[in-house]
Amino acid sequence: xxEWSLAEAVIAAAIEESRKxxxxxxxxxxxxxxxxxxxxxxxxxxxxxxxxxSRDEGLLLKNLKVELEPEKAIFKCRVCGKEWDFxxxxxxxxxYEAVHFAPEVAHAYIRCPSCKSPDxxxxxxxxxxxxxxKGKR
Amino acid sequence: MVLDxxxxxxxxxxxxxxxxxxxxGGKGGIGKSLISSLLALTLSRQGYRVGLLDLDLSAPxxxxxxxxxxxxPREEKGxxxxxxxxxxxxxxxxxxxxxxxxxxxxxxxxxxLELLAITQWGSLDFLIVDMPPGIGDAxxxxxxxxxxxxxxxxxxxxxVTLETVKKVIKMLKELNMPIIGVIENMKLKDSxxxxxxxxxxxxxxxxxxxxxxxxxxSIGDANRLLESEMATCIKExxxxxxxxxxxx
Numbered sequence: 208x209x210e211w212s213l214a215e216a217v218i219a220a221a222i223e224e225s226r227k228x229x230x231x232x233x234x235x236x237x238x239x240x241x242x243x244x245x246x247x248x249x250x251x252x253x254x255x256x257x258x259x260x261s262r263d264e265g266l267l268l269k270n271l272k273v274e275l276e277p278e279k280a281i282f283k284c285r286v287c288g289k290e291w292d293f294x295x296x297x298x299x300x301x302x303y304e305a306v307h308f309a310p311e312v313a314h315a316y317i318r319c320p321s322c323k324s325p326d327x328x329x330x331x332x333x334x335x336x337x338x339x340x341k342g343k344r
Numbered sequence: 345m346v347l348d349x350x351x352x353x354x355x356x357x358x359x360x361x362x363x364x365x366x367x368x369g370g371k372g373g374i375g376k377s378l379i380s381s382l383l384a385l386t387l388s389r390q391g392y393r394v395g396l397l398d399l400d401l402s403a404p405x406x407x408x409x410x411x412x413x414x415x416x417p418r419e420e421k422g423x424x425x426x427x428x429x430x431x432x433x434x435x436x437x438x439x440x441x442x443x444x445x446x447x448x449x450x451x452x453x454x455x456x457l458e459l460l461a462i463t464q465w466g467s468l469d470f471l472i473v474d475m476p477p478g479i480g481d482a483x484x485x486x487x488x489x490x491x492x493x494x495x496x497x498x499x500x501x502x503x504v505t506l507e508t509v510k511k512v513i514k515m516l517k518e519l520n521m522p523i524i525g526v527i528e529n530m531k532l533k534d535s536x537x538x539x540x541x542x543x544x545x546x547x548x549x550x551x552x553x554x555x556x557x558x559x560x561x562s563i564g565d566a567n568r569l570l571e572s573e574m575a576t577c578i579k580e581x582x583x584x585x586x587x588x589x590x591x592x
Contacts, residue, residue: 209419209422209423209462211421211422212353212421212422212423212461212462212464213349213350213461213462215353215356215421215422216349216350216352216353216461217349219349219352219353219356220347220349220351220352220353222352223352224347239346305438305439305440305441306439308417308423308438308439308458308462309436309439309440309455309458309459310454310455310458311401311445311447311451311452311454311455311458312436312439312440312445312455314445314446314447314451315439315440315441315443315444315445316443325444325446326446326448328448328450328451333454334454334458335349335350336346336347336348336349337345337346337347337348337349338345338346339345340345340347
């Protein structure tokens with residue numbers, strides 16, 4: 208249920224942005240869901256729906272549609288420049304769980320497949336990002 | 345437009361915390377983690393609901409100081425820190441274990457943000473935050489995100505440490521962050537050098553902790569730590585300074 212806390216963050220951000228933009232209703236949020244965080248999409252979506260419905264914000268989120276766009280995790284070695292993806296990595300169940308909670312600990316468990324360096328960056332697909340928020344004034 | 349939603353939930357996660365005390369200092373190795381751990385333990389033994397958050401992601405050590413092992417957070421609409429020695433304890437070590445985790449600035453910022461966004465502290469009297477050393481990315485992030493933080497700065501009487509600690513104090517003042525005061529740690533002799541250095545800033549010296557040769561033997565054992573001379577000094581500092589009073 209760690210998904211719940213991130214869903215809560217999305218709803219809080221939507222409310223914050225609607226206030227900044229003077230929206231009376233938020234109709235659509237587009238999210239990018241990074242593969243590295245390994246969210247359970249079903250739970251995440253359920254949490255978003257429940258939270259949108261339960262918020263005491265009048266009609267603000269009543270007709271909210273949330274679009275989720277999965278984003279593949281890609282790593283790039285800072286030493287040798289090699290790029291690779293999450294599917295190439297064989298982590299244990301415990302390591303997967305740790306990365307799920309705190310994706311940066313990937314640096315504890317993943318090494319560049321070419322030069323074995325731990326100095327790599329996650330060039331895409333880390334976690335949850337809001338791409339756009341649409342609404343009506 | 346790309347927005348990170350985690351930034352919008354930090355204040356909600358910290359809403360149930362009455363006092364958030366960030367233990368800072370410019371240098372590594374001056375006792376921030378020990379003071380954070382003992383402060384959390386002492387306040388907890390005094391009956392307060394206390395949390396301890398280790399944000400020194402490159403070199404977390406409060407779990408070693410308190411002998412915390414074989415515990416893991418519980419998942420409940422986020423993650424709930426386990427209670428150890430009466431303290432709700434959160435650290436990256438649950439997820440990284442003892443593996444070296446080389447993190448660059450942006451990774452540290454992301455990991456800090458994740459911990460702040462997903463940790464469900466509930467209701468606490470005090471959250472003690474063991475801050476990363478220095479005034480780099482990590483400290484600047486924490487200062488920006490922990491808006492209710494009050495700072496307790498640790499120093500030693502060494503000229504080398506004081507030079508950096510003065511920069512930390514200057515920066516906190518420039519950012520209008522509240523400073524409860526300074527603790528002098530590892531005091532070796534009577535000297536007014538710390539007091540003199542603080543005069544220019546109007547920041548109080550809360551107390552001094554003498555260098556304790558036997559302290560190392562108590563590392564990893566919370567009960568022995570509480571019996572140490574350092575713990576006695578911390579208790580006195582808490583008792584003497586209204587900065588640790590909940591109504592302050």
